[in-house]
Amino acid sequence: MTHPLLPATKAHLAQLIAFDTVSDRSNLALIDHVGRHFAALGAELTELRDTTGIKANLIARLGPPDRAGLVLSGHTDVVPAQAADWTTPPFQMHERNQRLYGRGSVDMKGFLACLMAVAPTMAARELALPLWFCFSHDEEVGCLGAPAIARYLSALPAPPKLAIIGEPSLMQLVTGQKGKIAMRVTVRGVGGHSSFAPRHVNAVEVAARLIGMIADRAARYAAEGPFDPDFTVPHPTMLATMIEGGIATNVTPAACGFTFEIRSLSEPQARADLAAFIAEAEAALLPAMQAVEPTAGIVWEEIFAYPAMTSATQTAGFAAFADRLPGFGGKVSYGSEGGVFETLGGIPSVIVGPGSIEQAHKVDEYIEIAQLDACLHFLDRLVNAR
Numbered sequence: 329m330t331h332p333l334l335p336a337t338k339a340h341l342a343q344l345i346a347f348d349t350v351s352d353r354s355n356l357a358l359i360d361h362v363g364r365h366f367a368a369l370g371a372e373l374t375e376l377r378d379t380t381g382i383k384a385n386l387i388a389r390l391g392p393p394d395r396a397g398l399v400l401s402g403h404t405d406v407v408p409a410q411a412a413d414w415t416t417p418p419f420q421m422h423e424r425n426q427r428l429y430g431r432g433s434v435d436m437k438g439f440l441a442c443l444m445a446v447a448p449t450m451a452a453r454e455l456a457l458p459l460w461f462c463f464s465h466d467e468e469v470g471c472l473g474a475p476a477i478a479r480y481l482s483a484l485p486a487p488p489k490l491a492i493i494g495e496p497s498l499m500q501l502v503t504g505q506k507g508k509i510a511m512r513v514t515v516r517g518v519g520g521h522s523s524f525a526p527r528h529v530n531a532v533e534v535a536a537r538l539i540g541m542i543a544d545r546a547a548r549y550a551a552e553g554p555f556d557p558d559f560t561v562p563h564p565t566m567l568a569t570m571i572e573g574g575i576a577t578n579v580t581p582a583a584c585g586f587t588f589e590i591r592s593l594s595e596p597q598a599r600a601d602l603a604a605f606i607a608e609a610e611a612a613l614l615p616a617m618q619a620v621e622p623t624a625g626i627v628w629e630e631i632f633a634y635p636a637m638t639s640a641t642q643t644a645g646f647a648a649f650a651d652r653l654p655g656f657g658g659k660v661s662y663g664s665e666g667g668v669f670e671t672l673g674g675i676p677s678v679i680v681g682p683g684s685i686e687q688a689h690k691v692d693e694y695i696e697i698a699q700l701d702a703c704l705h706f707l708d709r710l711v712n713a714r
């Protein structure tokens with residue numbers, strides 16, 4: 329049976345999509361909109377602003393504060409959309425073929441719309457455990473908002489015992505997510521007229537050798553692991569992602585910058601691997617560079633990192649809700665805030681959310697209406713049976 333709250337969910341989703349919350353913009357208008365909805369239901373609200381003051385997380389609590397409850401969490405930001413490429417305007421919801429189109433429809437305003445739709449029913453109940461509805465900022469640019477939520481929740485007298493992150497998982501239970509470290513590398517060489525190349529340090533060539541070493545390290549991960557067969561890509565990955573260098577065909581390039589990432593099964597392991605990689609790369613390349621010019625070098629900067637989500641299934645919090653969670657759907661290589669909740673907040677986390685990650689970050693992003701319906705039934709089951 330179609331869930332009676334499906335029309336309300338669609339209406340909420342249309343409103344949420346209409347807020348242009350691309351990560352480089354303020355999300356305060358959306359936070360204010362969601363906050364007013366929950367305030368009207370008598371929820372206790374906490375708004376956590378970032379240092380810029382134009383981004384905020386919102387936490388809305390229903391139910392008693394003095395018991396360990398459940399977190400239902402999603403991010404409010406979306407990736408950019410080039411309107412010219414879309415069939416219909418990205419920040420207006422459009423329905424066709426049993427799907428709802430719009431930027432953020434699946435990643436992940438569809439889940440947020442479900443939370444808003446079920447909240448009145450939950451507010452009307454005598455809840456035995458608190459529900460913490462969390463709306464974060466800046467997930468798409470490195471889970472920047474989630475740490476403040478994790479710290480807030482972990483400092484509560486009764487921290488929540490489980491977090492459900494509503495990233496698109498086709499409503500299956502996802503119990504693991506890889507961690508990521510994103511790095512920027514700047515090679516500082518020595519430039520000049522390219523006819524004098526032997527007197528220079530060619531930054532593009534050094535970068536090329538570094539990228540070759542990254543590809544070799546990635547091949548070693550694929551061959552030697554560590555492995556976890558529950559992931560679709562069952563080992564860590566490492567790759568270069570952007571590169572820029574050189575100014576003319578007849579100038580030895582003095583500078584080259586590139587970025588790379590490691591996606592890991594465990595953050596401590598990734599940190600150790602990265603340190604070893606940097607030491608090895610510098611030992612191989614720096615002596616020859618600095619023999620030409622002592623100031624030549626390689627600068628390594630971390631752009632952002634978020635931890636893996638790994639361990640919920642072993643916890644009492646997971647056991648308490650296990651019979652209400654859907655069937656196991658594996659582990660995922662994309663990021664989510666679950667790793668942050670686990671690592672910084674000590675809150676076991678899993679992913680269960682409507683729609684498919686296949687449609688995320690794409691032109692003509694959509695969510696199947698049937699997935700929203702399934703999510704509403706799941707949320708009912710989760711809160712009813714206690």
Ligand SMILES: [Zn+2]
Binds near residue numbers: 403436467495
């Ligand atoms: Zn997402």
